[in-house]
Amino acid sequence: MIYREAGQFKSTYxxxxxxxxxxxxxxxxxxxxxxxxxxxxxxxxxxxxNAILIPSLILALAALGLNILTGYAGQLSLGSAGFMAVGAFxxxxxxxxxxxxxxxxxxxxxxxxxxxxxLLFGLPSLxxxxxxxxxxxxxxxxxxxxALTKFAWFSNYNPSGVISAQxxxxxxxxxxxxxxxxxxxxSIVAVLALxxxxxxxxxxxxxxxxxRDMDVAAEVIGIPxxxxxxxxxxxxxxxxxxxxALWAFAYLGSVEPQAFDxxxxxxxxxxxxxxxxxxxxxxxxxxxxxxxxxxxxxVTAHSLFSGGVSQSLASNLELMAFGALIIFFxxxxxxxxxxxxxxxxxxxxxxxxxx
Amino acid sequence: MKEPEAISxxxxxxxxxxLVLGVVFSAPALAQNEQFIPMADYRxxxxxxxxxxxxxxxxxxxxxxxxxxxxxxxxxxxxxxxETEYKNDRGVECYDRRKKKGPTGAAMFNFRSxxxxxACIERxxxxxxxxxxxxxxxxxxxxxxxxxxxxxxVTNYWSQSTAKIRFIGMKSGGxxxxxxxKIINLYHGSAYGKExxxxxxxxxxxxxxxxxxxxxxxxxxxxxxQWLQIRQAKPDxxxxxxxxxxxxxxxKTAAKVGYPRDHIIGVWWSGAEEDVTPAGDAAKGYIxxxxxxxxxxxxxxxxxxxxxxxxxxxxxxxxxxxxxxxYYNRGVIHGILNTEAIRTAQAKFGKKPLTGEQVxxxxxxLNLDEKRLKELGAYNLLQPIKxxxxxxxxxxxxxxxxxxxxxxxxxxxxxKSDQSIVRPMVEESAAAYAKEKGITPRDCSKx
Numbered sequence: 001m002i003y004r005e006a007g008q009f010k011s012t013y014x015x016x017x018x019x020x021x022x023x024x025x026x027x028x029x030x031x032x033x034x035x036x037x038x039x040x041x042x043x044x045x046x047x048x049x050n051a052i053l054i055p056s057l058i059l060a061l062a063a064l065g066l067n068i069l070t071g072y073a074g075q076l077s078l079g080s081a082g083f084m085a086v087g088a089f090x091x092x093x094x095x096x097x098x099x100x101x102x103x104x105x106x107x108x109x110x111x112x113x114x115x116x117x118x119l120l121f122g123l124p125s126l127x128x129x130x131x132x133x134x135x136x137x138x139x140x141x142x143x144x145x146x147a148l149t150k151f152a153w154f155s156n157y158n159p160s161g162v163i164s165a166q167x168x169x170x171x172x173x174x175x176x177x178x179x180x181x182x183x184x185x186x187s188i189v190a191v192l193a194l195x196x197x198x199x200x201x202x203x204x205x206x207x208x209x210x211x212r213d214m215d216v217a218a219e220v221i222g223i224p225x226x227x228x229x230x231x232x233x234x235x236x237x238x239x240x241x242x243x244x245a246l247w248a249f250a251y252l253g254s255v256e257p258q259a260f261d262x263x264x265x266x267x268x269x270x271x272x273x274x275x276x277x278x279x280x281x282x283x284x285x286x287x288x289x290x291x292x293x294x295x296x297x298x299v300t301a302h303s304l305f306s307g308g309v310s311q312s313l314a315s316n317l318e319l320m321a322f323g324a325l326i327i328f329f330x331x332x333x334x335x336x337x338x339x340x341x342x343x344x345x346x347x348x349x350x351x352x353x354x355x
Numbered sequence: 356m357k358e359p360e361a362i363s364x365x366x367x368x369x370x371x372x373x374l375v376l377g378v379v380f381s382a383p384a385l386a387q388n389e390q391f392i393p394m395a396d397y398r399x400x401x402x403x404x405x406x407x408x409x410x411x412x413x414x415x416x417x418x419x420x421x422x423x424x425x426x427x428x429x430x431x432x433x434x435x436x437x438e439t440e441y442k443n444d445r446g447v448e449c450y451d452r453r454k455k456k457g458p459t460g461a462a463m464f465n466f467r468s469x470x471x472x473x474a475c476i477e478r479x480x481x482x483x484x485x486x487x488x489x490x491x492x493x494x495x496x497x498x499x500x501x502x503x504x505x506x507x508x509v510t511n512y513w514s515q516s517t518a519k520i521r522f523i524g525m526k527s528g529g530x531x532x533x534x535x536x537k538i539i540n541l542y543h544g545s546a547y548g549k550e551x552x553x554x555x556x557x558x559x560x561x562x563x564x565x566x567x568x569x570x571x572x573x574x575x576x577x578x579x580x581q582w583l584q585i586r587q588a589k590p591d592x593x594x595x596x597x598x599x600x601x602x603x604x605x606x607k608t609a610a611k612v613g614y615p616r617d618h619i620i621g622v623w624w625s626g627a628e629e630d631v632t633p634a635g636d637a638a639k640g641y642i643x644x645x646x647x648x649x650x651x652x653x654x655x656x657x658x659x660x661x662x663x664x665x666x667x668x669x670x671x672x673x674x675x676x677x678x679x680x681x682y683y684n685r686g687v688i689h690g691i692l693n694t695e696a697i698r699t700a701q702a703k704f705g706k707k708p709l710t711g712e713q714v715x716x717x718x719x720x721l722n723l724d725e726k727r728l729k730e731l732g733a734y735n736l737l738q739p740i741k742x743x744x745x746x747x748x749x750x751x752x753x754x755x756x757x758x759x760x761x762x763x764x765x766x767x768x769x770x771k772s773d774q775s776i777v778r779p780m781v782e783e784s785a786a787a788y789a790k791e792k793g794i795t796p797r798d799c800s801k802x
Contacts, residue, residue, distance in 0.1 A: 047455075050478075051448035146572070149544055159494075159553050159784070160546035162473050164791065252443060252474045256546040258573065259443055259470070295448055298438050310673055312407055315398040315438045 003348040019197055036186050041179050049178035050251075052292065057182075057189045058246045060287035063271040064196055064280065065239025070269075071278035072200055073232035074212025075125050076133055079118075079140035080240050081264035086114040086144060087241030088163070088248035088255050089154050095166045096156060103168045103175075107188070107245045114241025115234040117144070122233025126226060129215075141265055148257040155256075164254040181250045188246065192239060197280050199235070208232055209278075240268075274329060276336025285337040289329075297321050390427065390697060390708045391457025392417065394436045395449040395466050401574060401599050402441045404629040405682055409467055410436070411672040412686020413693075415663050416655070418670065420694060422662045427698050428706040433457060439471060446471030447478070454482055459708040462697060463487050463718070465689055469547050472505075477792075480504045484711035485696075485718055489689055490515075490623055490646055494550065494777075495784035497748040499719065500796035502785065504711075506718050508692055509646050509740065509750045512622075513780060514772035516551045518753035519620060519644055520558050521770055523592055534563035539585055541605065542596040544572045547624070551596060554780060561776070575601025582608040595621040595643075602630035603638070610637035617642060617757070627681035631758045639760045644753050647688055647736055649763050651679035654732030655687060681763065688737050695731075696721050719744055719802070738769055744799035751777075 003024050010016040020026045044053070066080045090110035095101050121140035125133050148154050148161075155161045168175040168184065175184045199205050207228045210218035219225055248255045267290060275286020297318040302311075333340050394414065397406035417432045426432050435456065437449035446466055454461045463485040466472050472492040479486045480503065487506045488496070494513045496505035510518075523538070524530040540555055542548035552568055559566040567588065569581050575597060582605075585593060593614065595605055602625045609616060617640035621630070626643025651657070656679060663670040664678070677683055700709050700717025709717075721742040728734045742749035752769035789796055 047451045051451040055444055055448075149549070150570075160469070160473075160550045162470075162546050164473075164788070166791075167793070252447060253477050254473045255443075256470060256473070258545050261573075294445075299452075302436065311396075311436050311671070312398040312403075312673060318438065319399055 003345065003351075005349070019194075019201070033190065036190075037183065041183060044179070044182075046178045049182040051295070053182055054178075054185050054251050055247075056287050056291045057185050058243050058251055059268065059271065059291055060284045061189050061192060061246070062240050062243035062268050063275065063283040063287050064193060065236045065243065066268050067272050067275075067278065067280070067283045068196060068200070068208075068239065069232050069236035070272055071276075071282070072205060072212060073208035073229065073236075074215075075122075075229065075232060076130060077137040077233075077236070078134050078262070078265050078269065079121060079137035079144070080236075080268040081260040081262065082141040082144035083114045083118055083237040083240035084244030084247060084264070085148055085257055085260035086117050086237075087111060087244030088260070089148055089257075090114065090241065091245035091249060092163045092165060093154065093156075103166075103170055103249070107242055107249075110245045111238040111241040114244070115238040118233045118237025118240075119230050122230050122237075125229045125233065138262075141262055145257050145261060160256070162254055162256045163248065165249040165252075168249055175250070185246055185250045188242065192242065193280060193284075196239070200280070204228075204231060212278075270326070274326060274336055276338030279336065279338035281341065282336050282338030285341070289337060293325060294318065294322055387458050388429065388708065389431045389433045389457060390462055391453075391460070392432060392434045392693065393449070393453035393456065393461045393464055394434050395439050395446055395453065395464060395471070396436055397439050397441045397468070399438070400440045400442075405599075405624075405627070406441070406467065407673075408627070408629075408677055408680060408682025409686040409689065411670070411677070412683040413465070413689040414671040414686075415659050416687050416690025417694070419659045419662045420690075423658065427694055428701055430697075430701070430706060430708055432694070439466065439468065441468050441471075443468075443470045443474045447474050450475050450478060454484060457708065459710045460484065462709065462711060462714045463693060465489070465693065467491065469493075469550075473546075476502070476505055479711075482711070483715070485715045487689075487693065487718070489685070489692060491547070495781045495788065497746060497777075497781045498785035498796075499744045499747040500785070500799055501789045501794055502747065503797060504715055506742070506747045508718075508721075508742065508748065509688075509738070510753060510772065511748055511777075511781075512550045513554045513777045514748065514751045514774070515622060515644055515646075515753055516554045517558065517773035517776050518751075518770045519594065519622075520555075520562065521773065522644075522753075522755050522767060523620070524562070525767075525770075527591075530562060536564040536592070537588065537590040538564055538566045538592045538594060539588060539590040540566055540568045540594045540596060541581060541585070542568060542570055543575060543598045543601055544570045545598070547598060548596050551622075554776065555594075557776060557780070571597070571601055571605075574599060576604050578604055578608045582612045582614065585609075585614060586612045591618065593619045595619050595625050597621065597625040597630070601625075603633035606631065606634035606641055607637045610634075616640040620644070620755075623753075626756065626763070628677075628763070629680075629682070636760065638758050641758045642755055642766070643758070643763075645681065645756050645763070645765075646738070646750070646753055647681075647684055648754065648756065648765055649679060649681045649684055653734075653736045655691070655736065656684070656732075658732060659687070684736065688733075691723075691731060691733055691737060692721070692740070695723060695727075718742060719747070721749065744797065744802040 005022045008023055062080055062084055069075050069077050087110045090113040091106045094106040094109055124136040155163050175181050207223045210223055211228055271286030271290045274289050276282025301314040301318050394410055396410035421432055437453055439446040439449050461484050465487050469491045472486055472488045475486055485504050489508045492507045494511040496502040496507050497511055524533050555566045571578055571581055597605055619641055621643035623644045623646055626645055631638035696717040697714055699721050700713045704713045719742055723740045725739055738750045738752050740749040751772040754765055754769055755767040756763040757766045
């Protein structure tokens with residue numbers, strides 16, 4: 001009833017091609033953005049910004065990057081955390097070594113550096129596919145972590161190899177309190193998500209999907225493999241790189257290469273799988289699920305069992321519940337949380353008169 | 356077969372109701388005369404053995420104080436656990452979740468993870484909550500002028516390293532005998548593992564021995580090539596800077612290539628029962644550093660046994676065999692240092708719940724001499740500690756222990772670290788940090 005596009009006529013090409021063709025979607029998006037930029041900063045507290053919102057948004061950005069590569073272009077990758085590390089260490093070194101480097105500029109260039117590294121490790125994708133490709137990206141993960149640990153130059157010769165992010169000042173405005181860091185993160189993530197949404201509907205995005213669905217057919221109809229696949233690696237690594245820079249600067253404030261280990265890559269991959277392959281919304285839902293659920297379980301386990309069950313058991317129960325819930329959601333909806341939303345949307349369009 | 360179903364569905368309802376109640380009533384009734392100590396611990400994951408042991412001892416000590424003395428000067432101690440899984444992001448989440456708990460907020464944080472400690476230094480300094488890192492964390496935080504809220508109490512990694520070289524010197528018959536000796540530093544490929552490379556290089560130059568650094572990539576369950584390299588090099592000593600599974604594997608592989616275990620010296624994160632028992636006989640003779648001994652032969656441990664584990668009481672430890680183990684005793688030491696800091700602060704600010712800022716003063720003026728340690732029943736369990744604005748470490752001595760196949764035997768007295776090497780490095784590193792962050796170091800004469 002409410003969610004129906006009847007009566008919304010498109011009379012120009014522009015209207016027909018806009019990103020969100022349904023008016024309700026546009027209103028909902030505007031409402032979410034207003035809530036994110038105005039209401040949440042007014043109502044939230046430090047805990048919510050620091051522990052919930054900032055990490056979810058950053059990991060959603062990384063998941064978005066992987067989703068471009070895996071969900072849209074069909075190239076399986078296990079190196080996302082490695083590219084995040086490149087972004088984090090890249091931004092730190094740019095700030096450190098280039099005089100008068102603006103923070104946003106360093107984030108952007110860190111993304112470009114990550115993209116360059118991504119291109120390099122994307123080269124094997126021209127010859128190999130599927131799980132074999134996953135193994136070569138796994139090499140990226142290990143090589144990057146090894147190089148950042150091995151060469152002290154990357155961490156400015158810190159004895160323990162930990163970098164401590166510089167202060168973020170943009171146009172004289174300091175982003176040091178949790179709420180300011182949240183607003184900065186949200187702005188970057190919103191802009192990049194919008195760019196991704198646009199990108200996947202463009203010629204490039206369609207080429208990616210064609211490659212994903214059948215690369216031989218795509219080649220036959222004239223899609224250049226080299227450019228398309230490498231572009232997917234480059235763009236994906238750019239997103240991961242910016243996410244890594246934000247992880248270091250806006251979230252933790254200090255990172256070591258081990259913060260971006262294989263577990264983090266898997267975590268991002270799970271976000272894409274649980275959230276929904278080939279869906280921008282899915283990246284956000286997946287990140288929320290993977291980040292928030294363990295925290296929620298930890299809070300409930302401790303308030304539920306306090307005293308009754310030993311803490312070690314409670315902690316292990318949490319882990320088991322987390323695994324069980326992942327299996328449950330994937331069994332109910334193998335295409336991820338985004339698909340659940342899509343199904344719901346289709347039902348809503350018919351409601352209250354399903355036929 | 357209808358009944359079990361009915362029961363299970365009823366159980367589900369009860370579970371759901373509990374969940375709702377738990378969420379609704381999770382805000383506890385505020386009792387005013389309580390001091391809240393957050394426990395950001397880890398009970399699952401690859402390092403769970405360290406987490407359960409240390410936090411077990413820590414919590415049991417607080418429990419014992421509550422039951423014996425009613426807390427500290429009548430202020431009851433409360434705590435709440437929070438699982439970090441030894442991960443930095445989960446640790447930061449725990450920090451933010453717990454920092455405002457209790458009538459005066461969190462008194463201090465102990466993460467028992469170098470990574471989480473690093474991640475929380477700036478946050479905690481801004482929030483005015485002390486971060487204590489006993490035997491881990493940033494070594495240069497010993498300079499309290501730059502790090503007012505960070506306390507790497509007892510000894511840091513660099514101090515340990517100098518004490519270890521002194522121990523090797525003693526074993527060789529004098530520091531001048533170190534000349535020409537060959538030492539290999541086998542380290543865990545992480546921030547923690549790399550921390551002692553510069554100080555070993557410096558000492559090598561000073562005493563004229565050669566040191567070779569060999570990295571074992573995390574987690575370290577395969578060390579064949581490293582130990583073959585060691586066998587070829589034929590070093591006089593091997594320093595084992597391991598963590599978790601790397602330690603028993605190192606000992607087993609050393610046995611395989613025939614390197615004598617009594618010439619392997621581990622750091623204190625390689626020297627718990629959990630590090631040697633999986634290696635079985637291969638661990639016999641292995642030497643490790645310790646800033647405290649194992650064993651139950653201390654009045655404070657007997658007090659815990661009496662008040663927390665007898666008469667139907669149940670402490671935090673699940674396996675009583677671990678009572679008095681290295682990790683457990685380390686936890687008791689955590690308890691003593693944390694609560695004594697609160698006690699010191701209470702002497703100045705009054706016998707009431709204190710804020711993190713007030714506890715910080717207590718930490719900076721913590722002075723545990725031998726007399727006080729005897730009163731606490733921890734004489735010889737802990738070395739005398741005197742913290743000051745300049746020196747947030749306060750102790751700096753290390754003992755060495757040898758594994759005889761069943762337990763750790765102490766084989767040395769307290770060996771002082773060489774602060775003439777450590778302190779300039781600490782100050783240099785802290786000054787670099789201050790410059791990078793734009794911090795003006797405090798003037799300690801005005802404190």
